[in-house]
Amino acid sequence: MSLASLSYLNIGGVAKVVCYPLHVEDLSNILNFCFCFNVPVLVLGNASNTLLSDAGWSGVVISLKHFLTKITVENDSIEILGDIRLEKLLAIASKNNIAGFEFLTAIPGVVMASINGNAGAEKCSISDLLMEYKYMDIQGCSHSVSKKDILCSYRKGPLQTFGIIYSACLKGEMSQKDLIQKSVKEKWEYRRNRQPISERSLGCVFKNATDYCAGQLIEHAGLKKKSVGDVAVSDIHANFFVNNGRGKSIDFLNLIEEVRYCVQNKFGVFLELEIKKVGD
Ligand SMILES: Cc1cc2nc3c(=O)[nH]c(=O)nc-3n(C[C@H](O)[C@H](O)[C@H](O)COP(=O)(O)OP(=O)(O)OC[C@H]3O[C@@H](n4cnc5c(N)ncnc54)[C@H](O)[C@@H]3O)c2cc1C
Numbered sequence: 001m002s003l004a005s006l007s008y009l010n011i012g013g014v015a016k017v018v019c020y021p022l023h024v025e026d027l028s029n030i031l032n033f034c035f036c037f038n039v040p041v042l043v044l045g046n047a048s049n050t051l052l053s054d055a056g057w058s059g060v061v062i063s064l065k066h067f068l069t070k071i072t073v074e075n076d077s078i079e080i081l082g083d084i085r086l087e088k089l090l091a092i093a094s095k096n097n098i099a100g101f102e103f104l105t106a107i108p109g110v111v112m113a114s115i116n117g118n119a120g121a122e123k124c125s126i127s128d129l130l131m132e133y134k135y136m137d138i139q140g141c142s143h144s145v146s147k148k149d150i151l152c153s154y155r156k157g158p159l160q161t162f163g164i165i166y167s168a169c170l171k172g173e174m175s176q177k178d179l180i181q182k183s184v185k186e187k188w189e190y191r192r193n194r195q196p197i198s199e200r201s202l203g204c205v206f207k208n209a210t211d212y213c214a215g216q217l218i219e220h221a222g223l224k225k226k227s228v229g230d231v232a233v234s235d236i237h238a239n240f241f242v243n244n245g246r247g248k249s250i251d252f253l254n255l256i257e258e259v260r261y262c263v264q265n266k267f268g269v270f271l272e273l274e275i276k277k278v279g280d
Contacts, residue, residue, distance in 0.1 A: 009201065079170075086109055133167060
């Protein structure tokens with residue numbers, strides 16, 4: 001199966017095996033099998049933060065896309081088993097008058113992957129909402145972790161080693177639907193004007209730091225629209241690289257290196273990757 005078809009960026013080689021577990025037991029069995037036979041495992045959400053290699057993946061890819069989801073709302077908390085898009089999480093929160101999730105507006109990932117990468121915006125991160133999560137380790141054993149033991153940092157989720165998060169409880173605060181919807185609408189508007197949200201990208205390629213904003217450094221180095229093959233620095237937001245059609249992972253990687261080189265030369269700053277690179 002082509003990994004490009006699983007990828008938001010539409011880039012990636014071939015995966016030999018893609019598994020879609022339906023239940024917790026399936027997930028455990030797949031992981032246990034891979035562990036016993038030494039098969040490398042790659043877990044993907046919507047692959048909107050992951051650059052998949054042109055060489056593909058010779059191990060097993062696991063996707064929770066068809067996992068049977070169960071969503072329970074209790075007061076200001078939302079418990080999810082399986083995985084759903086952040087967009088759906090926001091809609092559930094808004095329908096139930098729960099505020100605090102709005103910063104996730106227009107981020108095209110799924111919830112469990114976003115917990116893994118501690119996705120965030122506007123100084124908020126999904127870990128701020130996280131009360132509890134469950135994950136399966138590399139051998140297929142389940143673990144439950146509650147708030148007091150959850151440690152996350154900027155774009156770094158709670159897992160210290162390989163694991164697949166398959167359940168989470170997130171807590172916001174009670175508010176009014178119209179206020180929540182107004183805030184979501186404003187955030188959509190903001191993003192639409194400042195980010196290439198209708199194009200194929202991975203969001204911000206490089207991390208920001210307290211003393212610089214990666215997009216501004218790239219822009220001030222004159223690199224907007226710079227391209228390698230069909231991958232280009234967006235002219236809307238310089239920290240976004242877009243696939244203009246037939247882009248390859250190697251083009252993306254070469255563009256990363258060119259941008260890094262120019263920014264380091266001009267400003268003496270080495271840009272650290274925010275996206276993840278995976279594949280053979
Ligand atoms: C237009 C646009 C705007 C964006 N804006 C933002 C933003 O404001 N803030 C932000 O943080 N990000 C942003 N992103 C990047 C991306 O959407 C987020 O990081 C999102 O949380 C990634 O979710 P995903 O489902 O695509 O994850 P994937 O890319 O599929 O996975 C991310 C990582 O998590 C791992 N993973 C996947 N599923 C699981 C699981 N169940 N358990 C454990 N690990 C798992 C993967 O192996 C990978 O290492 C943006 C992207 C785009 C295209």
